[in-house]
């Protein structure tokens with residue numbers, strides 16, 4: 099387990115500062131304050147009352163934070179019916195089932211500091227340390243109260259305005275985890291969250307749009323819409339997790355965690371017993387438990403928008419009490435929202451390696467779940483049409499964990515007047531061929547052959563596997579003859595097959611076969627470049643190869659591990675990961691044909707090696723001593739200018755990285771070394787005038803050779819010369 103301090107600093111980084119009341123700006127005038135209160139109330143009415151959303155949660159929370167900040171700065175402006183004081187922001191919510199006790203909201207914190215302050219305040223209120231806490235996932239659904247009489251489910255109501263809610267007994271009976279009958283004939287009230295899992299949400303979208311209705315913006319609105327539906331022609335599945343129980347008599351007052359454990363034995367699923375629920379004794383333990391929920395958030399299969407921390411002991415709860423809006427013995431630690439709205443700039447059509455044709459959304463950059471997102475999947479063309487998403491629309495973007503973000507729907511009332519519906523392609527945008535539309539996922543009828551020419555040319559290129567003699571004409575011939583559809587097929591070509599092709603003599607065929615065979619010893623970085631992994635180029639391929647050392651290590655690395663490589667953010671990491679999965683069959687074929695899958699001189703990365711390497715000031719998975727490193731272990735910044743004997747320009751940069759340096763194109767005061775070869779121009783002069791160390795290109799070539807040969811003495815000698 100990571101140390102708690104570190105764990106939470108990752109959370110803090112993700113916080114959108116505007117949602118934290120302590121950091122939010124007050125409004126400039128009482129008029130603006132009053133206006134925003136109205137906006138909040140109307141958004142809350144939509145949010146609690148229907149299957150739609152007026153704004154995303156982050157926007158709502160930011161407005162609410164500013165209202166709170168305004169009320170603190172100008173108490174005289176404060177409205178008597180402020181949304182900060184009441185449940186559901188005081189929105190008029192229908193409902194006539196009166197709750198046995200008010201169903202409250204929760205106060206929010208956004209970082210470790212806020213959490214510690216809350217805990218300190220609770221201790222102060224109690225006059226002693228609290229006797230333990232539960233930490234539970236905050237389920238992003240909607241609150242209900244379910245009454246059991248003699249063990250039979252009799253009535254279910256929504257939270258409503260906290261005092262009374264709407265009767266939703268009919269639909270709620272279908273929620274998994276809320277049994278029709280308890281294991282014992284008890285009379286009690288269970289409260290918890292009704293929600294829709296990610297899988298059920300996908301099913302619900304298909305059912306709903308299939309009946310011609312607009313798609314749900316989010317699983318939460320889908321759950322709300324389904325729960326409150328009167329006469330639906332389809333039945334989307336719902337789930338339930340309980341987070342409190344009232345009227346459970348176990349002889350004496352028991353801890354919240356014990357009461358919930360008992361509910362599990364009666365057949366009710368609970369947040370405390372969920373895989374990420376925890377009982378904690380100290381604030382440090384709470385911090386660690388919150389981090390566990392945050393990291394596992396994406397893999398639970400349902401929406402979790404935070405963690406809820408509660409005093410576990412009934413005596414502590416009684417002593418702390420509640421305000422009109424929220425209890426003082428509990429608090430919500432909010433995570434960054436997993437659904438945001440942004441503008442859909444355009445829709446690109448992508449053709450995958452196997453010929454699958456998909457629409458891809460290009461978005462105005464937006465923070466979702468703490469990560470900047472600029473593109474999202476639209477699944478397939480049928481889905482795109484069904485979801486009624488057009489370029490120019492304001493769309494809901496959802497990111498669940500480490501998966502590629504998706505567009506769940508558009509805000510139709512904000513569609514620009516001049517917007518034009520997206521026209522799906524009539525022909526394959528890559529080869530102009532026919533499209534096979536018989537399945538949901540459209541394909542180019544050329545299949546793998548559609549992209550074969552392009553990917554083979556890329557594989558054979560000088561900066562990739564450098565296969566001389568494999569030019570465009572030959573590629574066209576071998577593809578047309580059906581001999582090659584992916585790079586691995588190249589290694590199966592023989593002279594006999596090649597001479598049958600037009601204009602191919604025995605000698606040139608022999609040479610080509612030899613060149614192809616020679617490429618099997620290229621380093622991993624070249625193989626990666628040749629495979630054309632999306633969102634990576636030559637230098638990123640080198641970085642990946644230097645970090646992981648082998649293809650095995652790279653393909654077993656998770657999305658988090660990939661992010662340890664310089665320049666790999668979450669979005670790129672997800673893409674690289676998905677690409678490697680996509681490429682797995684070709685990689686296996688290449689390996690079977692003897693293609694080298696390791697980077698020379700680099701130790702193989704193993705899970706966990708990243709932290710150790712960071713402590714040593716290197717992130718190269720423990721590579722041997724690298725010549726172009728500074729005293730602190732960081733890479734030297736090196737500029738290569740003019741030609742280095744035996745190397746192309748790209749190979750020069752490649753060599754710098756192989757030697758542990760970072761190659762750069764321009765000389766500045768921060769440059770550590772300039773390699774000067776024939777034809778060097780102004781960069782050499784500039785280096786001289788700045789007093790940057792200069793190394794002649796032939797010395798650099800010797801350094802490279804010595805390093806490759808493992809000749810440490812020569813390396814040291816070359817480096818020692820001033």
Ligand SMILES: NC(=O)c1ccc[n+]([C@@H]2O[C@H](COP(=O)([O-])OP(=O)(O)OC[C@H]3O[C@@H](n4cnc5c(N)ncnc54)[C@H](O)[C@@H]3O)[C@@H](O)[C@H]2O)c1
Pocket residue numbers: 141142145146151152153154155156158159185186202203204205234235236237238239240241242257290291341369406430
């Ligand atoms: N987008 C919008 O237009 C809009 C409008 C209104 C509200 N909202 C969202 O709703 C939030 C405020 O609403 P709120 O008061 O309903 O909810 P809240 O986020 O303040 O938290 C309280 C609720 O959390 C739920 N919960 C989930 N798991 C729980 C657990 N383990 N233990 C206890 N409670 C648990 C309960 O339903 C409880 O009522 C806002 O912060 C905003 O994000 C959005």
Ligand SMILES: [Zn+2]
Pocket residue numbers: 449453526527528529530531542543544548549
């Ligand atoms: Zn095609």
